[in-house]
Amino acid sequence: MAVDRMQQQRFELKYLITEEKALMVRDFVRSAGMELDEYSAIRPNFSYPVHSLYLDNDVLTTYWDTINGNKNRFKLRLRYYSTDPDTPVFFEIKRRVNNCILKQRGGVRQQAVESLLSGHLPEPQHLVSYSAKALVALQRFCELTHRLQAKPKVHISYLREAYVNDNDTVRVTMDRHVCGEPNLRFAIKTAMERPRYSYRPYVILELKFTNRFPNWFKELVRVFNVMQRGAAKYVSSIQAIGDPRLLEAHTTIVQEEEVNYD
Structure with missing residues (x-):
């Protein structure tokens, strides 16, 4: 994907809405002057796949x-967004400080993912496109990973319909078909074998802004009578999968490695 639209600092409000209401929200957002982003605009049903390995x-x-x-x-x-080896994998830190969301990320070459997650120190050549900011983000990611002793746990995917304003200060997304399954390897994959779904049959509506809360957001909330609530995809996926399945997946990997070693 050519353009990185990540907002480094923003506020975001989440709501669960029905599919029927989502179609009406789509019309409302367009009437407020928002446009489909370049990825939604070329996709069936205005939605493109998003994948995350937590x-x-x-x-x-x-x-x-x-x-x-x-x-x-x-x-x-x-x-x-793809397993194409020429596309980046973004190593991303998502922080919440009070009500503000802060993000850092660097786009990494797919062939460098396993070595970085295995503890290799970040180097400029690991990045798809070098910048000091991207390298600092990657270094910070690896530092936190080491400190936390974090490893791959869950692969999550969904379809995203996204709208943006002219200067990228306001963004509206609607996420559908959120699903997850254990992935304890360093594999970058899109296919799932036993996905567990979260939030069905609802759509996750997110209203995102970097500066002032837009007045038309207030009108949207009033017109559609929606109530703000949490919708953390990682949490919901862990709960849908359940710890026993994570343990089962981990045990299977260990057994396979022992067999290969023997």
Whole structure:
């Protein structure tokens, strides 16, 4: 994907809505002057696939930080859109500081993913496109991964319909078909074998802004009578999968490695 639209600092409000209401929200957002982003515009049903591989330690520290509502928390994830080796994998730190979302990320070459997650120190050549900011983000990601002893845990995917304004200060997304399954390897994949779905049959509506809360957001909330709520995909996927399945997947990998070693 050619353009990185990530907002480094923003506020985001989440809502669960029905598919019927989502279609009406689509019309409302367009009437407010928002346009489909360049990826949604060329896709069937205006939605493109998003994949994330979340990292955590064996006691699921970042999961429990979210469950317990810790104000200053973070998640570690790899965000990607394709298994094409020429496309980047974004090593991303997503922090919540009070009500503000802060993000850092660097786009990494797919062939470098396993070595970086195995503990190799980040180098400029690991990046798809070098910048000091991207390298600092990658270094910070690897530092937090080492400190937390985090490893791949869950692969999550969904379809995203996204709208943006002219200067990228306001963004509206609707996410459908959120699903996840254990992935304890360093594999970048899109196919799932036994996905577990979250939030069905609802759509996750997110209203995102970097500066002032737009007045038409207030009108949208009023017109559609929606109530703000949490919708953390990593948390919901862990709950849908259940710890026993994660343990089962881990045990299977260990057994396979022992067989290969023998």
